[in-house]
Amino acid sequence: MTEPPPKIRLTTTTRIVLNLFLATDPSDPLWGYRITEETGLGPGTVYPLLERLEKAGWITGSWETGVPEDRPRRRFYTLSGAGRQEYAALHAVRGRGRSPRWGWTPGGAQH
């Protein structure tokens, strides 16, 4: 039985990390330590989130090519096309949810 992909909730930390992915050039990949440095989030927050995003298919991970002499390989992450679409869709839903449902509008009723 295949495990269903985890559902991604747009928490503040998720948005911070995904915005960083969007702001970064795909040719300049991100890895765990760099994400913690650039977002200011701790590794205890970033790594579980990266794991969930990767399982959900929002980001794709790949090992650094070549074997660096002075350190082990890094795991690079890039935002996938599906992740980009899903994030945009969830972001739109979230933005719509913020508008008041029964509020007064200057133009009068729109129905």
Next chain:
Amino acid sequence: MTDDSRPHELPSVHSLSRSSDRSIVSLAAILGAILIVGSVGIIGIGSVIDDIIGGSSEDAIGGSIVGIGIGVGIGVGTFIAPGVARRKGAAVSLALAVWIGGRSRRWQAEDWQAALIESPRPIRYSLGLVVAATRMRLYDLGGGLVKAARWVLASNRRTWWPLGSLLVFAAVNIHLSQGWGSAFYTLPTIVAFHLGVEWLRHRWGIEVKPKRSVEGPEEQVNRT
């Protein structure tokens, strides 16, 4: 998800220490130079003090040796020991994080190890990795519980037999201890449980299994 192009090794204290060996050697060289200069200075100060208080030259040499010993102790305690302890501590925390993360996450150890080498505060970072591994395992545990809860909620029998028994037991227990009046107040609890179950089913998109037909398959065929 894992890339098995290279066998993933568990991090060891030695492997984490290896990368910064050069910096340790250079640090030790600088420290050695400081100690030599310091020792000469201490010997000089010792002989000056000796001249002032009028002691023998053996006393001055003895005092200087004690001074050198103290200087070496302070140097080791200030520069070398914390560095070694920091690297060892980070390696131990990393090993703990990998152990907590479990076998399925052992492949991530290489990336974590690389991050520890990059980080200027490896102990702090490695403790963060322990937190990360713990959260991942709790997430696994939560996933298992949710899976079990979904299985229970997918059937009315699996949901209401245990819940109903519990509620009846609670009602009887309250009746025996406090009387019918109090037992009556368990009714809202039953309603609340029912609403809660329906809300969870709706939220998780669970479809309840339809009841099995009492008729056999042959009877159903005959009827159609």
